[in-house]
Amino acid sequence: MINVLITIQFKEDVLDPEGKAIAASLHNLGYSEVGAVMTGRLIRLTLDESDTARAMQKAAKMCEVLLVNTIIETYDITIEDGEENSA
Amino acid sequence: MINVLITIQFKEDVLDPEGKAIAASLHNLGYSEVGAVMTGRLIRLTLDESDTARAMQKAAKMCEVLLVNTIIETYDITIEDGEENSA
């Protein structure tokens, strides 16, 4: 069993109105030290798989096929013991 | 400037219909090795702050005050260089 963590964020040039709204709210609450705020999603999967490299590959495929809207989002996959891969 | 990553997930006994829907879709796509799927949100902040401990504290405060609904959600804060703190 391998635990996979996928974090998904907007691409750099894509507007993130939610991040903007949260930043404004934090400022109103007095947190003036807050700069940029970006929001994203995360998905945690368990995979019935023993090989981390293969798990990584499969997770990447799932991201491309279903989990991530690659037109506007990017993702990172982490195998829960710490390995990482960027896309 | 300190970069803070906040990951937010549903508490264990709170239903996550989106996670279930994603699991079902992945199974339909032939990924039978997928077990549980959980969804969550992430928020990335930059803080105008030099001390990581203080940054951590402030981020935790923001979570409690606004970012997280602690009735249904839990969160983790990571300072981007790797420190972690659970709640």
Add this chain to the structure above:
Amino acid sequence: MPSIAVIRFPGSNCDRDIITGVASITGTKPSAIWYKDTDIARHDLIILPGGFSFGDYLRGGAIAARAPIMDEIQDHVWRGGYVLGICNGFQILTESELLPGALMRNVGLKYVCRDVVIKAHHADDGLLSAFKDGQSFRMPVAHNEGNYYADEETLARLQDKGQIAFTYTAGIGGDKHIDANPNGAIEDIAGIVSENGRVLGMMPHPERNLDPIHGGGGQDGRQLLKNLIEAVAP
């Protein structure tokens, strides 16, 4: 007649609707209060209208719940004032912890706008006092996050103290082919009141079914609002 005010947040969009609706019952237009103004002291009933306050970013009602005017509303409640939150207003009330529990995303993962039938529960005091037990009302819901959740302990307390104000009941549509519960809410909860009965949150929109032109044909929303207004000033 009680003095009624409606709070408008950026993104509120049922403010005009509830003002018009209440005025058609009481003959007096409730005051509209912009969230940046904080003088609400002279009103008996404060209404938090539906809509998408602050875009519903983060979580429905979350940002509005932290606006300074909510401190005033808290004071108003401590002073024994009444509060009604409809839809987004209900979300604001749970987010600000004036009501227990949370409104989560609909189990269908989609926005849902359709008629429901709700059953009211009577209480001896507070906003539910003019309702008869089991009195039913038909009106629309329209929301993304109406799936009421409370942990077991909270739920037991709500049941115990008679705080469950409205529950979804009976299928609707030609041959009742549409589920009663539109969003997966626990115990079919459509609305709850605070322990003292003075703060009420509900997902359905009474202001959308109170005029002869309204599609449902009935005017159940009018009766429901009348009951609430009567409770505030019998």
Add this chain to the structure above:
Amino acid sequence: MNANTTTQEHATQMGLNADEFARICERLGRAPNLTELGIFSAMWSEHCSYKSSRRWLKTLPTTGAQVVHGPGENAGVVDIGDGLAAVFKIESHNHPSFIEPYQGAATGVGGILRDVFTMGARPVALLNALRFGAPDHPLTRHLLSGVAAGIGGYGNCIGIPTLGGETHFDASYNQNILVNAMAVGLAQRDRIFLSAASGVGNPVIYIGAKTGRDGIHGATMASAEFSEDDQSKRPTVQVGDPLAGKLLMEASLELMAADAVLAIQDMGAAGLTSSAVEMASKGGLGMELDLSAVPMREADMSPYEIMLSESQERMLVVLKPETMETAQEIFDKWDVDFAPIGTVTDTGNLVLRFQGDVVANLPLAPLVEDAPEYDRPWEAITPPTPTPNDALIRDMPLSVALKTMLSSHFLASRRWIYEQYDRHVMGDTAIDCGGDAGMIRVHNTQKGLAMTTDCTQRYVLADAELGAMQAVAEAYRNITATGALPLATTNNLNFGNPEKPEIMGQIVGAIKGMGAAAEALHVPIVSGNVSLYNETDGMAIAPAPVIGMIGVIDDIMRARRQAITAPEESIYVIGNEGLGTGWLSNSVYAHIIAENTDTAAPPPVDLTAEKRHADAIRALNDKGLISAAHDVGDGGILVALAEMLLAGNMGAQLTLPAHRLTHDWAFGEDQARYVVAVADAPVFEAMLTDLEVPFQKIAMSVAAKELKLGADDAIALTELRRGHEDWLPNLMKG
């Protein structure tokens, strides 16, 4: 000025051909720099200049006593009496919605709303027209769920009810879906705001969201054919921010109410470029802008990017100079950005400065007046012959055929879609989705405003002229069925590549048919939009000239719905079969039951009969003689009747003699017809006889929840309902 002059190579990349580039150089007396070329390419794109269709659009009927502003403004404006005006328009967001269905559809809604509130109208309703590929195409579910959520995502949040639309499936849309959004607003007739700049020296103000790199070159993209493997042209997707849209709308309306605005224009396709050029050129003036003052979301944006960004929720305003302070207060209240970025000049030029330098200096005349206009070669349509009824299998019991048709992709309920739309916000909804036309009450009055979108593309594919005529006729009937009087039309021409003579032939034919119908039915065309190049790898869409129409009824309590809600009412068909037996050629029956998918002749349209029958419906309704009404369209009489019964959960018994109960009669799609339910049959019949309008009694409503078709053919409503309601949810479940 910046010396990086451009060459044909740049021009080609931006979609300008050699002739066009040569013309630009000639008119400027030099080669443009990159920013200037970008401005030309946007202004001369098909999307902004209508270069293929303009010549034909000029032939449309656009005037009438009710028309306040016809085409040429942001939206059409129509007088609805009592000093009020309805403002409406439809617009496509086809390409962006295929790339990113949620955001594409959401920003489509946002864009059309800005067109309406720019004119000083408060938007009161939204509609849409959608086309997806075959139901079983792998992309269909993904696209449909994204589009429906996106339309709702924007409309629900900004708080404007969505009151109608149409959804069709056809394999020709597999790679090119259509997402057309329509908005309707209300204004004081004498408080309409236009875009022509005025007053040399007056401040030009940028309001709304900050500018980012979103959608750069969206207008050129919307004007180019897709190729499946060409991802390079894809611009950064625009993301809608409905909260920002709402705040911008409220702030703008408040600004206009404060009498501060001289001219106002939304930044739609081609963003700051088209808004600045249009405002200055319509005013016959010039404009000077300092791009460094534009509120920016991202660092290091170039003048080129600033001018061509299609970031959402932005407007350009020319203010009365003395109102600056009031304006600033309004924008502070709503937390909306407000930035003076330039002034109105009398130079006839658009001058752009950036960080102190002049980065563009263009005469406006060539940008606007010299935009190319093409008389593209076109092939006249040869109308196809009809499939004779006898060539179609007609042996299934009527009840079985009816049930099958009602649960086909043509006719299945669209509830799964419209339940995602808020249909009641604003508190004035009288008829929401699921009827013939949506209707709202004009706030604080007794008046009702009815609205619909329609187009049957399989008719248009077979015969563009007739098909477009039919689309107008159907919209007209949909409005009429509610009891309202149709007032005016908007349209969205969705076609393939106009450089192909057969496609151009469809466009020309559709414009002719649409024009003829609008003329005959007194519903002038007051606004519209053209979306061409809906092709992928040479495969064009089935042409869809979508018609949007509005109408008005003086007493909303007289509005009719399609639900039959009482037993023992007499049910009539008004109008008769064109050929005496019913037109099955190219009908839903032919496609679904007889499995004949020929692009055969659609039913003929008799505009005189349409008008006469509609007038009769209104006359009858004004006398209180109609309790429910529905127009006969796809699927014919029996489908119309079944829809009325399902809506009211009421049964019926057909009363026609058995030999008349044929498939031709039941499912023929002859035009100019309505099914109505009537309580007082004798008075009703006498009145129709007087009016010399054909009618026929076909059924009685009964309390038993069953449709009895004859001695030994009946079907329970639950059974009809099940297939009808379940088809789309089942499709979406996968």
